[in-house]
Amino acid sequence: MAVLLPPGGRGGLLGGVAGATGAPGVATVPITVQNNDIIANLSVGGGPTASVVVDTGSRGLILPPQDVNTATLGPPTGSGSVVYGEPGDTLTVNYTTYATTVNFGNGIVTQPTTVAVATSATQTIDFFFSSPVPTSQVPAILGVGVNPAGPLGSSPVTALPGSFGQGVLIDEPKGVMEFGTNPLPAIGSVTGAPSTTLDIRINSGALQSTSGAFIDSGGLYGSVPDNLNPPNAGGYLPAGTTISVYTPDGTTLLYTTTVGSQQTSIVSSLLGGNFNTGIAPFLQDPIYLSYSPSGTGTTIFDT
Numbered sequence: 001m002a003v004l005l006p007p008g009g010r011g012g013l014l015g016g017v018a019g020a021t022g023a024p025g026v027a028t029v030p031i032t033v034q035n036n037d038i039i040a041n042l043s044v045g046g047g048p049t050a051s052v053v054v055d056t057g058s059r060g061l062i063l064p065p066q067d068v069n070t071a072t073l074g075p076p077t078g079s080g081s082v083v084y085g086e087p088g089d090t091l092t093v094n095y096t097t098y099a100t101t102v103n104f105g106n107g108i109v110t111q112p113t114t115v116a117v118a119t120s121a122t123q124t125i126d127f128f129f130s131s132p133v134p135t136s137q138v139p140a141i142l143g144v145g146v147n148p149a150g151p152l153g154s155s156p157v158t159a160l161p162g163s164f165g166q167g168v169l170i171d172e173p174k175g176v177m178e179f180g181t182n183p184l185p186a187i188g189s190v191t192g193a194p195s196t197t198l199d200i201r202i203n204s205g206a207l208q209s210t211s212g213a214f215i216d217s218g219g220l221y222g223s224v225p226d227n228l229n230p231p232n233a234g235g236y237l238p239a240g241t242t243i244s245v246y247t248p249d250g251t252t253l254l255y256t257t258t259v260g261s262q263q264t265s266i267v268s269s270l271l272g273g274n275f276n277t278g279i280a281p282f283l284q285d286p287i288y289l290s291y292s293p294s295g296t297g298t299t300i301f302d303t
Contacts, residue, residue, distance in 0.1 A: 027164045059145045059153070061156050065092050071117075074099065079096050080095060095117055097113055098117065103252055109160075111159045119258065167179075182288040184288070185299070188254055196248075200213075201245075210274070227269040236261070243258075257284075281301070
């Protein structure tokens with residue numbers, strides 16, 4: 001789920017406090033796919049178990065209020081807002097931040113880190129039509145990205161103890177998410193997680209370079225900017241259109257997908273719309289996000 005605007009009032013990652021003991025040698029938790037989102041379970045500050053969208057297109061954990069027990073979170077550490085979506089169709093969420101632990105299960109618990117709890121939200125459609133959204137309907141989003149705008153300063157994965165905070169493997173074909181170093185051989189990699197430069201081929205057309213692309217597990221069916229001259233069927237790619245995605249030098253094919261009817265939207269590059277992979281590549285092969293280099297990250301397509 002791409003973040004359009006940088007948030008305000010970030011709380012920083014808190015370090016220097018030991019995490020929970022007993023984390024296993026292999027830090028693996030189950031994931032599932034529901035409504036074209038990758039879903040994991042976690043709990044915050046000893047609160048209830050929450051189902052969250054695993055989102056490479058944002059950074060930081062944000063939850064609706066029913067997914068936490070505010071009595072156990074301690075005093076607020078800050079506030080801010082974040083805008084999710086594409087130009088013309090956005091969700092603005094205002095939030096309060098807290099410093100607390102995130103428990104992924106299987107003994108995998110972070111050091112105290114910043115999490116956000118939604119306080120209000122607004123949906124805007126076609127740029128002009130805005131309406132309030134109940135905070136109970138705000139999606140719970142685990143942003144594991146490195147270089148999107150936010151909403152927070154870091155992914156809670158980086159607050160895991162030891163090597164577990166080095167990166168995260170999203171292996172949807174096997175139904176697991178694994179923390180730590182990349183355990184699999186790579187097909188290819190790109191600098192940036194999720195924001196990067198890719199080469200795109202639409203159907204049998206020429207390769208085209210597109211910067212600011214998002215490798216976005218929370219991006220549903222994805223989007224293609226109009227400056228790539230895609231075929232257009234009412235604002236969407238026509239059903240049966242193939243998209244092939246390569247490394248920026250055009251030498252390594254990372255994945256190919258064929259879109260369905262009214263799935264992959266065409267967005268205006270002049271209004272800030274970018275290429276977004278959506279969930280498609282994550283359904284095909286394991287993808288690993290490395291938190292190195294700091295502030296940029298690396299996305300690795302595995303076999």
